[in-house]
Amino acid sequence: MKQILALVAALVVALPMSISARITVVTSTSDLAYFAKMIGGDFISVESIASPKADLHYVEMRPSYMVKVRDADAVFKVGLELDMWMDRIVDGSRNNHVKVFDCARYITPMEVPTFKADASYGDLHRFGNPHYWISPASVEPITRVILEGLSLVDPARSSFYAGNRDAFLATLDKELPAIKTEAAPLEGVEIITYHNSWPYFAEYFGIKLPGFIEKYPGVGPSPSHMRDIIDLIKQDHIKVIAMEPYFEKRVPEKIAEMTGATVVTLYPSIGGRNEGESYIDWLRGNVKALLAGIK
Numbered sequence: 001m002k003q004i005l006a007l008v009a010a011l012v013v014a015l016p017m018s019i020s021a022r023i024t025v026v027t028s029t030s031d032l033a034y035f036a037k038m039i040g041g042d043f044i045s046v047e048s049i050a051s052p053k054a055d056l057h058y059v060e061m062r063p064s065y066m067v068k069v070r071d072a073d074a075v076f077k078v079g080l081e082l083d084m085w086m087d088r089i090v091d092g093s094r095n096n097h098v099k100v101f102d103c104a105r106y107i108t109p110m111e112v113p114t115f116k117a118d119a120s121y122g123d124l125h126r127f128g129n130p131h132y133w134i135s136p137a138s139v140e141p142i143t144r145v146i147l148e149g150l151s152l153v154d155p156a157r158s159s160f161y162a163g164n165r166d167a168f169l170a171t172l173d174k175e176l177p178a179i180k181t182e183a184a185p186l187e188g189v190e191i192i193t194y195h196n197s198w199p200y201f202a203e204y205f206g207i208k209l210p211g212f213i214e215k216y217p218g219v220g221p222s223p224s225h226m227r228d229i230i231d232l233i234k235q236d237h238i239k240v241i242a243m244e245p246y247f248e249k250r251v252p253e254k255i256a257e258m259t260g261a262t263v264v265t266l267y268p269s270i271g272g273r274n275e276g277e278s279y280i281d282w283l284r285g286n287v288k289a290l291l292a293g294i295k
């Protein structure tokens with residue numbers, strides 16, 4: 001009992017200091033939270049707003065989100081208009097000292113529109129495709145922003161953060177070749193996806209994306225578009241229809257039924273398939289799902 005009391009007393013003395021020294025970080029997505037934790041380690045506390053299973057284009061506002069940001073030192077967002085809701089949360093939090101960092105800063109966006117599209121084309125990807133974090137090639141530029149952000153709000157630990165980032169990137173460099181080898185059968189393979197979430201991932205693994213169940217990002221399938229997709233699947237002998245976890249299965253399953261293709265669920269965010277999964281587990285999970293689908 002005495003020992004326990006001594007321990008409690010020690011904690012009471014030690015905790016306030018260690019807590020006050022920690023940087024409070026809020027990210028819009030689980031992916032950015034994961035990267036921030038890899039870099040910040042125990043010197044930051046990280047919370048993310050959106051569920052890893054959520055459609056990140058549409059996250060509803062809740063007062064509890066603003067409470068999370070109220071005392072934050074740094075906020076990291078995906079940018080390219082994906083998570084504009086994060087800006088509204090920051091505004092609503094009335095936190096005057098928080099710094100907001102856009103993780104798209106060093107990304108070269110794919111599919112930047114070359115014409116001014118009207119609303120019938122959907123307005124979700126107006127500044128290029130924002131789903132860049134799904135490619136391993138984006139980890140370096142994303143974590144560069146996170147390192148810069150943490151170093152700005154906590155300059156005393158900038159070399160600690162830089163060392164953690166180097167170590168994390170080195171681990172990925174070691175593990176990624178094995179995943180690329182496992183994914184080799186996917187090279188040149190055509191898949192249909194529900195939303196246009198996967199071009200960065202597809203480029204990394206050499207996968208082709210000839211069509212989407214949505215006619216345009218955020219614009220659901222019309223009967224004529226569904227017929228076009230069915231024709232495309234039959235003509236190109238496409239085996240896989242991939243969908244994000246937040247869409248209704250009805251349409252993909254109907255198309256699969258009519259074409260013999262297989263519907264697989266891919267998870268755009270870390271922690272979507274299994275809570276607490278590592279970056280490599282998450283990536284491998286998506287590769288394995290596709291490999292099972294093309295068998």
Ligand SMILES: [Zn+2]
Pocket residue numbers: 057124125130131195196197217
């Ligand atoms: Zn999108």
